[in-house]
Amino acid sequence: MKTIGDLGDLRGKRVLVRSDLNVPLDGTTITDDGRIRASAPTIRMLAEMGARVIVCAHLGRPKGEPDPQYSLAPVAKRLGEVLGAPVTFAEDTVGPSARSAVEHLKEGGVLLLENLRFNPGETAKTDEGRAEFAQALASLADVFVSDGFGVVHREQASVYDVARLLPHATGGLVEAEVNVLRRLTRDAQRPYAVVLGGAKVSDKLGVIGNLLGTADRLLVGGGMVFTFLAAKGLEVGKSLLEADQVDTVKGYLERADKEGVEIVLPADIVVADDFSAEAAHDVVAVDAIPADRIGLDIGPESSRLFAEKLSDCRTVFWNGPMGAFEMAPFAAGTKALAQALADVTRDGALTVVGGGDSAAAVRQLGFADTDFGHISTGGGASLEYLEGKELPGLTVLDGGDDREGDA
Numbered sequence: 001m002k003t004i005g006d007l008g009d010l011r012g013k014r015v016l017v018r019s020d021l022n023v024p025l026d027g028t029t030i031t032d033d034g035r036i037r038a039s040a041p042t043i044r045m046l047a048e049m050g051a052r053v054i055v056c057a058h059l060g061r062p063k064g065e066p067d068p069q070y071s072l073a074p075v076a077k078r079l080g081e082v083l084g085a086p087v088t089f090a091e092d093t094v095g096p097s098a099r100s101a102v103e104h105l106k107e108g109g110v111l112l113l114e115n116l117r118f119n120p121g122e123t124a125k126t127d128e129g130r131a132e133f134a135q136a137l138a139s140l141a142d143v144f145v146s147d148g149f150g151v152v153h154r155e156q157a158s159v160y161d162v163a164r165l166l167p168h169a170t171g172g173l174v175e176a177e178v179n180v181l182r183r184l185t186r187d188a189q190r191p192y193a194v195v196l197g198g199a200k201v202s203d204k205l206g207v208i209g210n211l212l213g214t215a216d217r218l219l220v221g222g223g224m225v226f227t228f229l230a231a232k233g234l235e236v237g238k239s240l241l242e243a244d245q246v247d248t249v250k251g252y253l254e255r256a257d258k259e260g261v262e263i264v265l266p267a268d269i270v271v272a273d274d275f276s277a278e279a280a281h282d283v284v285a286v287d288a289i290p291a292d293r294i295g296l297d298i299g300p301e302s303s304r305l306f307a308e309k310l311s312d313c314r315t316v317f318w319n320g321p322m323g324a325f326e327m328a329p330f331a332a333g334t335k336a337l338a339q340a341l342a343d344v345t346r347d348g349a350l351t352v353v354g355g356g357d358s359a360a361a362v363r364q365l366g367f368a369d370t371d372f373g374h375i376s377t378g379g380g381a382s383l384e385y386l387e388g389k390e391l392p393g394l395t396v397l398d399g400g401d402d403r404e405g406d407a
């Protein structure tokens with residue numbers, strides 16, 4: 001893997017950096033700046049080397065056209081505060097504003113381009129669909145640094161195609177993330193537990209098949225758990241449920257049983273009348289979820305059970321909150337899980353928390369980054385890495401510069 005040091009003297013060079021600055025926003029207020037802070041060291045290092053640093057990133061899921069609610073403007077401001085240096089903001093990604101800002105960028109200066117996903121070419125499904133946008137991005141710079149770990153599992157213009165068009169290197173954040181995750185895939189100390197929760201259920205269910213081959217224990221909470229409960233024939237009320245995945249999950253349960261992987265499910269659930277912080281709510285046993293209620297957190301008995309199942313682990317990977325933690329009445333399960341991780345970390349276990357919302361949750365609930373072995377900026381990316389999948393954004397870096405083979 002080529003690192004920034006391998007790029008030679010960068011003084012005066014235009015360096016395009018793909019960062020992951022996809023932070024949670026409440027209006028224009030950044031509610032967790034973890035990804036900005038994690039991205040800053042690479043940007044600062046390049047600026048200190050005298051490079052002209054052009055940062056590109058996405059925010060949220062705009063539909064391939066400008067949409068003010070997804071503007072990176074608040075992120076540019078916060079990035080400047082974190083760096084302790086001004087960050088210029090371009091009002092488009094590869095248009096006149098971007099080009100003029102690049103022209104005026106001084107050695108050691110930092111520029112942030114507007115949201116990559118305001119351009120349909122960024123996420124287009126085919127090479128041809130992304131080519132023009134990737135070319136336009138590449139034309140802004142002399143070299144490319146890939147530092148957005150949260151997106152390396154995406155075959156997108158700013159992650160994949162641009163690396164084929166410019167001399168490139170892996171940024172410090174991607175390097176650090178990969179180094180930690182490699183320890184989990186190569187020589188995880190046992191017992192090794194994986195904890196899954198959150199709401200992107202269909203995205204994450206596929207991961208489980210591969211994790212069954214590596215982890216000793218799989219603890220399931222969050223929105224994901226109801227598909228498991230349904231697979232066991234239990235009533236899940238109006239909770240999040242992927243009905244078409246129930247059979248897949250049944251298969252996982254059987255395989256886990258055969259292969260000696262322990263699947264730990266909650267003993268109780270916090271159920272509410274509706275998806276709201278003000279909703280009336282109670283704790284019920286996992287096999288007594290009323291048909292008209294929504295499960296929004298794991299219950300206290302489950303928290304104790306999960307903590308116990310983690311207490312002797314030497315390696316723990318956690319992705320996905322245990323409940324709808326953004327609402328105080330449903331945050332206790334996530335808080336208890338974070339505490340259990342912090343406890344085993346203190347006892348010497350390697351713990352990794354991955355995922356945008358999971359990282360935001362542990363910080364919001366009062367934990368420090370140092371309470372865990374590593375807080376990964378990537379949820380989907382770290383899961384796919386653990387699964388042993390090939391990540392296009394990493395492969396393209398290892399593969400070197402395509403143009404080297406050209407006549």
Ligand code: ADP
Nearest residue numbers: 198199200222223296323324355356357358379
């Ligand atoms: P991450 O970003 O860490 O990968 P996800 O994006 O998959 O995690 O899921 C985070 C979201 O899951 C949070 O917004 C949280 O409110 C939601 N969530 C957790 N448990 C439930 C549940 N039981 N029902 C609905 N949403 C849930």
Ligand code: MG
Nearest residue numbers: 355356357379
């Ligand atoms: Mg998320």
